[in-house]
Amino acid sequence: MTIASTTELICFLVLSVTLVAGSLGVVLLPNIVYSAFLLGGVFLSVAGLYLLLNASFVAAAQVLVYVGAVNVLILFAIMLVNKKETLAAIPGLLLRRVLSGAVCAGLFALLLRVSFTTDWALPGPTPVGEEATIRIGEHLFSDYLLPFELASVLLLMAMIGAIVLARRDVFSSDVITGEPVDQGLIEKARTPLLLEKPALEKTS
Amino acid sequence: MTLALVLPGFSNGIPLQAYLALAAVLFCTGVWGLINSRNAVRVLMSIELMLNAVNLNLMAFSNYLDGQLIRGQVFAIFVITVAAAEAAVGLAILLSLYRNRETVDMERFNLLRW
Numbered sequence: 001m002t003i004a005s006t007t008e009l010i011c012f013l014v015l016s017v018t019l020v021a022g023s024l025g026v027v028l029l030p031n032i033v034y035s036a037f038l039l040g041g042v043f044l045s046v047a048g049l050y051l052l053l054n055a056s057f058v059a060a061a062q063v064l065v066y067v068g069a070v071n072v073l074i075l076f077a078i079m080l081v082n083k084k085e086t087l088a089a090i091p092g093l094l095l096r097r098v099l100s101g102a103v104c105a106g107l108f109a110l111l112l113r114v115s116f117t118t119d120w121a122l123p124g125p126t127p128v129g130e131e132a133t134i135r136i137g138e139h140l141f142s143d144y145l146l147p148f149e150l151a152s153v154l155l156l157m158a159m160i161g162a163i164v165l166a167r168r169d170v171f172s173s174d175v176i177t178g179e180p181v182d183q184g185l186i187e188k189a190r191t192p193l194l195l196e197k198p199a200l201e202k203t204s
Numbered sequence: 205m206t207l208a209l210v211l212p213g214f215s216n217g218i219p220l221q222a223y224l225a226l227a228a229v230l231f232c233t234g235v236w237g238l239i240n241s242r243n244a245v246r247v248l249m250s251i252e253l254m255l256n257a258v259n260l261n262l263m264a265f266s267n268y269l270d271g272q273l274i275r276g277q278v279f280a281i282f283v284i285t286v287a288a289a290e291a292a293v294g295l296a297i298l299l300s301l302y303r304n305r306e307t308v309d310m311e312r313f314n315l316l317r318w
Contacts, residue, residue, distance in 0.1 A: 005217050012218050016226050023230050023253055027237035032245055039249050042230075046256050049223070053267040058277050058284075062259075065284050070252060070291045077295040078245055081302045087242055087309055100239040108232040115224035120269065122220060127271035139278045151285045158289035165296035168303075 012052055018045040032078055040071045057133040223264035231257035244301070244308045248294050255287045 022042040026035045043066040050059035128135055140148045213219055230253055237250035259280045266276025302308060 009214055009218060012222070016222075019226065020229055020233075023233040026249055026253060027233055027241070027246075032243055035246060035249060039252065042253065043256065046260060049226075049260060050263055052218070053223070053263045055263055055267070055274075055277050055280075058263065058280050061281060061284055065288050066252070066256075070288060073291055073295055074245060074249060074252075077248075077298060080299060081245065081308050083306075083308075085307060085309070088311070090311055097240055100236055104232040104236045107235065108228055111228035111231070112225055115221050115228070120220055122268060124269040125271040127267050128274060132274055132277060135274050136277055136281070139275065140281075144278050144282075147282055151282060154289055155285065158293050162292040162296040165293070166299045 008052060011048070015045045015048045015052070018042075019049070033075075036071065036074050036078055039074065040067050043067045043071060054127045054129050055132055056130070057136055220264055220268040223260060227257045227260040227264070230254075230260065242310050244298050244310055244313070245295075247310060248291065248298070251294075252287065252291065255283060255290075259283050 019042055022038045022045065025038040026042060029035050029038070043062065047059045047062040047067075050056075050062060214222070234250045234253035234257060237253065238247055241247045241250060262276040262280045262283070264276075266274050266280070270276060298308070301313065305312060
């Protein structure tokens with residue numbers, strides 16, 4: 001066992017421990033802000049695993065897109081909906097947790113069995129290593145050109161859809177005096193459509 | 205050397221099965237969180253965990269079984285793209301829901317329950 005492979009093994013073990021502990025923390029921690037920061041740690045350790053798998057370009061994309069965009073977006077969402085509320089107790093919660101845990105353990109056992117009993121065609125062809133970025137570029141502009149273009153359309157649709165869904169309705173002019181008002185400050189006071197009974201009585 | 209004695213399966217480098225098992229752990233954690241979370245933001249985070257597990261599988265297969273043509277890496281890039289779009293639209297829907305119902309409790313989003 002050479003020094004290089006030992007180093008690789010140590011990196012793999014550290015990254016897997018970080019990954020598993022971080023993902024358990026994301027799911028189990030009561031404070032959602034801690035969960036969001038741990039999610040960033042999970043994304044970073046996945047990027048490290050990509051580096052171990054000879055995929056530097058995808059690792060960089062993972063850091064840029066997931067840590068830089070998705071995680072920050074989740075933190076913004078937490079900031080916008082951060083209201084302290086006591087969740088009403090629902091009956092059978094413990095039973096549901098145990099049952100779903102059993103289902104997930106069964107799924108895990110199934111996946112492990114598949115991956116350890118299948119006769120993989122190992123060893124495959126030697127990995128291209130640092131040429132991976134060039135190969136990805138060739139793929140994106142030859143045989144995966146249509147999905148690449150469709151991805152751009154998808155991103156445009158997602159951007160417009162997110163703007164339309166998250167936009168606030170604001171008054172453009174003051175109701176009483178008719179003067180134009182500062183757009184960012186006054187939100188239209190509307191009765192929420194779907195509120196349940198107690199809150200409805202409070203607003204009316 | 206001592207590390208190789210502790211982990212006998214790892215003597216010829218990291219096996220493919222190690223990555224598959226790691227991705228399975230990540231995926232099952234995500235599924236459990238998806239079912240049991242009551243905060244809607246945490247549900248979205250669990251979905252991201254599951255997508256990352258799938259990506260890890262794709263990258264492992266791409267490195268070990270398809271080393272010359274690395275089609276798995278191209279697939280992983282598309283999955284990352286779709287995940288980013290999904291996160292943006294999901295959080296926008298969440299904000300809209302929060303404005304209408306003033307809660308993020310998944311148990312109270314029961315308008316379609318019969």
